[in-house]
Amino acid sequence: MEKTIWIDGKEVRLKATAALPLRYKAQFGRDFFGDVYKMNPDMKKNRVENLDTTVFYNLIWVMAKNADKSIPEPVEWFDQFERFPLEDVLPTVFDLLNGVMGTKKKPPTYRQKRNQ
16 A cells, blocks of 8 residues: 655655565564554553654654665655654554555454364
8 A cells, every 4th residue: 555645845655565564674673563553542551651753753764665665764864854744644654554454354253263
């Protein structure tokens, strides 16, 4: 799934595929799913002050790199922006995550698995 957004007057493509967790781990040495899970605002034990905003930036960079292999390393890439309004970018990021991580059908129940 891919979307194009505008950040600080620049067109940025973001892409989420099954390779996203692997690219995230290779670049940052961190567990993709663990970090994404921590970003979930519905988790009661994860209050806003406990969130590491670096995770948001890492995830955005990985999605941009996934869409355009020519973008530079994260710090250099983010340096091109005077402003980077997370509140405007994150809805698209979460939408892409839901698209790649979500499922369209219910998982089989234990009985269904046994009968297969």
